Amino acid sequence: MDGVQTLLAVVVVSLTALLVIVGIQVLLIIVDLRKAIKRLNSILEDAILGGGLIRPEKLTGVIEIIKRNKRLETLGADSSEK
DSSP states (O other): OHHHHHHHHHHHHHHHHHHHHHHHHHHHHHHHHHHHHHHHHHHHHHHHHHOSSOOHHHHHHHHHHHHTTOOHHHHHHHHHHO
């Protein structure tokens, strides 16, 4: 039984070490994801509030295209036929 107990102890220790390493990697991924979301949030706030990247005229134009169910390909085809 001594050999089986030794093997079991080695397996338990190795699995514990592996799970600790995987846990640390998951925490690092969560921290990076949090930083990326904060950065995206600040970019979107600047774009909407500052009016630098996104202009209301462009948004209303896109909304009108969606409302009329027109695609960019059909718009390009209509202008080339004339």
